Amino acid sequence: MLRLSAxxxxxxxxxxxxxxxxxxxxxxxxxxxxxxxxxxxxxxxFDTDLERRLFDRAYQNxxxxxxxxxxxxxx
Numbered sequence: 802m803l804r805l806s807a808x809x810x811x812x813x814x815x816x817x818x819x820x821x822x823x824x825x826x827x828x829x830x831x832x833x834x835x836x837x838x839x840x841x842x843x844x845x846x847f848d849t850d851l852e853r854r855l856f857d858r859a860y861q862n863x864x865x866x867x868x869x870x871x872x873x874x875x876x
Contacts, residue, residue, distance in 0.1 A: 802829055807840035829855065 805815045812830070816823040832855055833839070842851065 802826060803833060803838065803840040803842065806830060 802815055802819060805818060810818070812823050812826055816826045819826070836854055838851070838854065
């Protein structure tokens with residue numbers, strides 16, 4: 802997404818290319834900008850590093866606020 806954005810593609814084109822929604826893509830690009838990430842990435846940055854930086858906040862929020870099943874109803 803960062804490479805495609807740096808190449809000047811529109812969010813519509815990038816979203817279609819990656820098969821994700823434009824709103825989702827815009828969120829990812831905004832998050833990357835907040836973190837100071839742009840293309841090209843530093844050579845020492847691996848995919849896992851990029852993923853952790855972009856999505857760590859979302860992962861923590863999901864874990865913290867995930868709804869628990871109604872165990873009485875399940876059992």
